[in-house]
Structure formats: structure tokens, C-alpha cells
Amino acid sequence: MTTAAKRGPVAVVLHQAHYDLRGFLRNRQARFFTLILPLLFLVIFSSVFGSDTVDGVQLKTFYVPGISAMAVIAASFINLVISIVVLREEGVLKRRRATPVPAWALIAGRTLMAIAVSAVSVTVLLLVGRFAYHVHMPARHIPGFAITAVVGSITFCVLAYAFSTGISNEDAAQPMVQAVMLPLYFISGIFIAPPQLPSWLQDVARVFPVQHLADGLHHAFNPGTTGIGIVWSDLGALALWASIGVVVALRRFSWLPKAATG
Amino acid sequence: MRGLHKRYGQVDAVAGIDLEVERGEIFAFLGPNGAGKTTTVEILEGFRTRTSGEVTVLGIDPADGDAAWRNRVGAVLQESSAEPGLTVRESLQLYSGYYLEPRDIDETIALVGLEEKADTLAPQLSGGQRRRLEVALALIGDPELIFLDEPTTGFDPAARRAAWQVIEGLRALGKTVFLTTHYMEEAEELADRIAVIAGGRIVAEGTPGTLGGRNRMAATICFTLPEGTRAGDLPPELRALAAGEGEQVTLTTETPLVHVRALADWALSHGLDLPDLDIRRPTLEDVYLELTEDPA
Numbered sequence: 001m002t003t004a005a006k007r008g009p010v011a012v013v014l015h016q017a018h019y020d021l022r023g024f025l026r027n028r029q030a031r032f033f034t035l036i037l038p039l040l041f042l043v044i045f046s047s048v049f050g051s052d053t054v055d056g057v058q059l060k061t062f063y064v065p066g067i068s069a070m071a072v073i074a075a076s077f078i079n080l081v082i083s084i085v086v087l088r089e090e091g092v093l094k095r096r097r098a099t100p101v102p103a104w105a106l107i108a109g110r111t112l113m114a115i116a117v118s119a120v121s122v123t124v125l126l127l128v129g130r131f132a133y134h135v136h137m138p139a140r141h142i143p144g145f146a147i148t149a150v151v152g153s154i155t156f157c158v159l160a161y162a163f164s165t166g167i168s169n170e171d172a173a174q175p176m177v178q179a180v181m182l183p184l185y186f187i188s189g190i191f192i193a194p195p196q197l198p199s200w201l202q203d204v205a206r207v208f209p210v211q212h213l214a215d216g217l218h219h220a221f222n223p224g225t226t227g228i229g230i231v232w233s234d235l236g237a238l239a240l241w242a243s244i245g246v247v248v249a250l251r252r253f254s255w256l257p258k259a260a261t262g
Numbered sequence: 263m264r265g266l267h268k269r270y271g272q273v274d275a276v277a278g279i280d281l282e283v284e285r286g287e288i289f290a291f292l293g294p295n296g297a298g299k300t301t302t303v304e305i306l307e308g309f310r311t312r313t314s315g316e317v318t319v320l321g322i323d324p325a326d327g328d329a330a331w332r333n334r335v336g337a338v339l340q341e342s343s344a345e346p347g348l349t350v351r352e353s354l355q356l357y358s359g360y361y362l363e364p365r366d367i368d369e370t371i372a373l374v375g376l377e378e379k380a381d382t383l384a385p386q387l388s389g390g391q392r393r394r395l396e397v398a399l400a401l402i403g404d405p406e407l408i409f410l411d412e413p414t415t416g417f418d419p420a421a422r423r424a425a426w427q428v429i430e431g432l433r434a435l436g437k438t439v440f441l442t443t444h445y446m447e448e449a450e451e452l453a454d455r456i457a458v459i460a461g462g463r464i465v466a467e468g469t470p471g472t473l474g475g476r477n478r479m480a481a482t483i484c485f486t487l488p489e490g491t492r493a494g495d496l497p498p499e500l501r502a503l504a505a506g507e508g509e510q511v512t513l514t515t516e517t518p519l520v521h522v523r524a525l526a527d528w529a530l531s532h533g534l535d536l537p538d539l540d541i542r543r544p545t546l547e548d549v550y551l552e553l554t555e556d557p558a
Contacts, residue, residue: 003358003359003360003361003362003364004359004360005359005360005361005362006362012359012360015356015359016356016359019345019348019352019355019356022347022348022352023345023346023347023348024347025347026347026383027346027347086346087346090342090343090346091339091341091342091343092342092343092344092345092346094309094339094342095339095342095343095344095396095399096360097309098307098309098332098335098336098337098339098400099332099357099360099361099403100329100330100332100333100360100361100362100403101329101360102329256309257341
């Protein structure tokens, strides 16, 4: 039998992503929070406030990219933090490390799965936005939108590995990620269009990565944005957060259950 | 392994132990909770670093264990579990992909007796079945050496018997097995050799029959005195060994055959029977409890 390990590193990463995806699709709670909830938010916000305008722009034009950012974060950060903590505390990660599979392949495979789920979720949101609410993105901005979403997904995966090191048990994972993300959703242009926020709150939001992902995606919907729709300062901020995440994860990440090693 | 030492703060979890395990044997590592069993195994598995000492597993220091080494070692860990979102077969498919020369998946499922549960999700298995899945995951890479850390803890007697058969099957495959357990019957049933650890030190090493001088230890002869007889009626050489109260007599002897014969001669010549006569050698458990007794 030709195994993934024999076919090389890329095959191992794909192998891991494939089985991680299967596990994800069987988890009803993960499916709901990652795939259904963002869609629900898009429908509710766009139906209720979508036609109001701020600075001459209809709010639904903010919601489609904003909620897309939320979908990326749900698939890359929230789902990943929870699954890392659960798998770590149940000893699944330790179990995997007792095999020859390299650590980076496990991380890369899981990140690839998060990117794939983000891509599906965002595509659905864009199609619903396009056909149900007539929100258009200029076609030339699609590459920029995609690049920003992928960079965002990778950044939030890295941050998930870093953030998981601060959570010691499975029960705390869900409340902890929500406690961090909910306020950021409100101030970062996800539920509320940035021009509606007081400027000091916008300044606070700019410190965190959620705002930069949402802002990057917002700009891809703005016909005034030049080029392929990339906002380099936002990508830079995401990259900076990703490098902070890498440093924290390298220093603190553990495959072993916290409860047992304490 | 020589002079293995692991210190946590002021506490010596493992205080300098020497062990050698031969290829192809089932080696049982016994000890009470907190004796240093799991610490030792996790050092051997490469999960923990040691404070000092020399350790070689399959010719390699586990602290430097690379993928090639991991291809040759399998482990059933304490308090670990299989993939929550995958079936038995999928879990084995995932794991077999990690190895260069894995075993056949169906054959491995059959080896641990999970054929009927191959398409069941891991969390829906019973405790015993889950542990068997773990054994299957440890075997899928076709390792030369397998660590089993308390593989049957929490099993009912039937599940334990089934697990023992699986472990016996590993012997037939020519694998080396390093088994930790705190069940004496398990060590006695499976092991070629046993080492007992207590307080971070090896307190005894031997075969199940000879551990801690078990083969030279005194046996006990127990019986109830027949009606109308008293301990004082016994022949003098037996009276000297007797202990116990009232009707119950216990004789402790290093030459059980001689004393059973004396007892039988005495009873037969008086026309008596001793229906509850019992001769007991010390069990492995007796030896173990004596070895691991806290001196304090």
C-alpha cells in the first residue's frame, strides 16, 4: 500500500486535511457555528437594516464583506481554538504525536481544512449577497478579496494555536473565544458599519486583526478601490498579528493535555 | 536504560533506575499510583525529558526520536483517546497514512476484535472497545516495540480477558511489549519478566514465579479443627507453626509437603477429615504489596 507518508509531505498534509474535514462535518455544533450562523446573521442584518444608507452606501454593502470576515474567523479561529482544546485535553493530539507524522504537517493540514471551510462559507455568503440582496463586488477585485480572505484565514489559524495555549479546559473554550470575538465583531465593522462608530472606537478596533480583515474585504466591494482590491496596510497588519501568533505558539503551544501535566 | 533520573522541583519522581528489556519479550512494569511508572514510560516514549541517566530505545535516545524511530514504535497512552469525529476504520486509515509500512487495516481491526464496530464512530464505542481501538492504532504502523500504559484500567473482567488475548497475539507476532499495569493478575498472565517500581526505585525484578523471592517464600496451610478437637491435640511440630484463633488454624511453613503429610497422618489416625484444607503459596499480589509497602 502506498501511504501518504510515502508519497511525501504534500500528501500527508492533504491526508490530514481530508480526515480533519470529515470529523468537522460530523460535528453538528461546529457546522452550525461555522457555516449556518454567519448566513443567519447576513440574512437578518441585510433584511432589517440593509437598505439604510451611511455616507451614501447601503448598509448591506457593508454586511456582505463584514459577515464574510466573520465566517473566515468562525472557521479559522473559533472552530479551531475549540477543536484544539478538546483534542488536546482528550489526548488526541498527544496520540497523534506518538506517530511519525511531523508536527508541522498536522498544523498545515488543519489550517488547510480551515481555509477550505472558510472558502465554502464565504462563497455561499457572496452568492446570497449577490442574488438575494444585489450586492456586487467589482469582478477585478475578486483576486484581492480572495487573497485577503486566505491571508485572514491563515492569520486566525495561527492566532488560534496561540490563543488555545491560554485555555486549560474544554468547557472554557467556547465562552472564552466568544468573549474575545463578540466585542471585536461590534467594533470592527462586522455588525455595524465603521462610519456609524465613534472615531475613538474605530481607533481601538484598528489595534486588532478583526478590523483589518473586515476592512480589507470591505474595500474589495468599494468600486473606488484601485488595482485588484488589496489594501496592503490591512494585509500588513494581519501579517504582523500572524507573526505575534507564531511567536506565542512556538513558545507556549503544547500537544499534551494541560490537566494531566499540571 | 541506566541510572534514569527525573526530578520535579524537590521531588525525585524517578530516582535512578536501571532496566533492560529483551527483544520479543513482554515486560511488565508494576507499581502503585505515583510510583513513577508513567513518568518512566513517557521518557521512553520521548514525551518527557529526563534529568539524567542514559536511555536507549531500539538503539536510539528517545529524546532524539525522529520519524524513522517513530515508525518502529507504537504506544497506547494513558488517558488518550481516538479521533472523536471518525469511525474505527477511518481512524485507522488516518493513522496508517502516517507510516511508511503500515499493517493491513482490516486485519488489524480483526486482531483487536472490532470487526462488527468498524463503521462505528469512536465516541460511540464502549470503554473496552475504545481501548481496543487504541491498541489497533498503536499496531497500525507495524512497530517492533509497543508501549501499553495501563491498557485495561477500568475494564470489566470479560473485556480484560479479551484485551489479554490481543496482547498474547502480539507475542505471537514477535513484538516486544512494555506493559505498565497495577493489576497483578495481568502481569502474571502476560509477562515474561516483571519489574516493580516504588517511590521512584526498582524494588524487585524477576519472572512472575520468582519475583521478590516468591518461589522461596513460606506457604500457608489453613483448615478448621474438626469438632471435639483443640489446637493442643495437634502433633508438637505442627503446634509450633500454628497461628489463628479458635477453630481456624493457619500454619506457616517453608516445607509445606512435610507438614501437610504430618497433618494428614494425624487426622487419618484419629479418623478425622479436614474438608476445608487449603494450601496457599503467596500470590503475586502478596509479594507486590510487601514490596511496595510504605516504610513510614
